[in-house]
Amino acid sequence: MPYTGLALDRAGNRRADDGWLAAAREDPAARALVFWRDRCAVADGLPLTVPVTPDAVFLGVDHAPLFAVDVADEPEETTDIRALYLRLSTEDSTRLAYARGLLHWHRTHRFCGACGQEAEPRRGGHLRVCAGCARELYPRIEPAVIALVEHGDRCLLARHRGGAGFAAVAGFVEIGESLEDAVRREVAEETGVAVADVGYLASQAWPFPAGLMVGFRARAASDHIEVDGEEIAEARWFTRAEVRAMRSRPDSIEAFLIADWLGA
Numbered sequence: 001m002p003y004t005g006l007a008l009d010r011a012g013n014r015r016a017d018d019g020w021l022a023a024a025r026e027d028p029a030a031r032a033l034v035f036w037r038d039r040c041a042v043a044d045g046l047p048l049t050v051p052v053t054p055d056a057v058f059l060g061v062d063h064a065p066l067f068a069v070d071v072a073d074e075p076e077e078t079t080d081i082r083a084l085y086l087r088l089s090t091e092d093s094t095r096l097a098y099a100r101g102l103l104h105w106h107r108t109h110r111f112c113g114a115c116g117q118e119a120e121p122r123r124g125g126h127l128r129v130c131a132g133c134a135r136e137l138y139p140r141i142e143p144a145v146i147a148l149v150e151h152g153d154r155c156l157l158a159r160h161r162g163g164a165g166f167a168a169v170a171g172f173v174e175i176g177e178s179l180e181d182a183v184r185r186e187v188a189e190e191t192g193v194a195v196a197d198v199g200y201l202a203s204q205a206w207p208f209p210a211g212l213m214v215g216f217r218a219r220a221a222s223d224h225i226e227v228d229g230e231e232i233a234e235a236r237w238f239t240r241a242e243v244r245a246m247r248s249r250p251d252s253i254e255a256f257l258i259a260d261w262l263g264a
Helices: 018-026 081-087 090-108 179-191 240-244 253-262
Strands: 031-036 039-043 057-061 065-070 119-122 127-130 142-151 154-160 169-172 195-206 211-220 232-239
Touching (some): 018 065, 031 090, 039 081, 057 090, 065 090, 081 090, 142 179, 142 253, 179 195, 179 211, 179 232, 211 253, 240 253
Parallel strands (some): 031 065, 142 211
Antiparallel strands (some): 031 039, 057 065, 119 127, 142 154, 142 169, 154 232, 195 211
């Protein structure tokens, strides 16, 4: 699964040790991935790394410590990390996604939501502590569900208003809601289809900017469709032959869900 299965050791316990972290920063072999406004700096088409700077966030340790830094001035060449996916190993693309998500959080959550004071980075950037009230702030994660809904030998796909193609139903999990309940609600809200059974398949880190995608296979109670007419323009049932003729972005969990269904 793209952006999933990180082999890099995050060193969760050791990064809380300021002495250990300082030594990691000073390691001659340590390097930092470079980002600018959520875009990865590249050289010769591959991610650029530079010596570690004091403001770099800690990602983990492999053969050497790895950091990431968000620079103020635009590098000579940058790209969306999703454009790099096919050129990199799954491990390297996962590291980029991890770095992007952590740096985005730092850039957008500098201040405490309780008192408004600036929060200072701790534990290599995996925590911010408010200078005013000592409130601890952790990176934000926004869980969302995506479901491949089937009825007989067909699956349900929907097209968003203004969208060019059909896709599996997806949406954010609401407060006080289980993942399975979120699947049932999203499918019903967007397509009018009642879901009978829901089964977990896989999850995917999706830090664009802070998502966690949770993938399900679901069975519809009936094939009746009634789209909301606002968010969704059209929804219908597709055969396997029709779905095989479509293309999902290869780095998305949707591609995995569809491949799983096609192989069933």
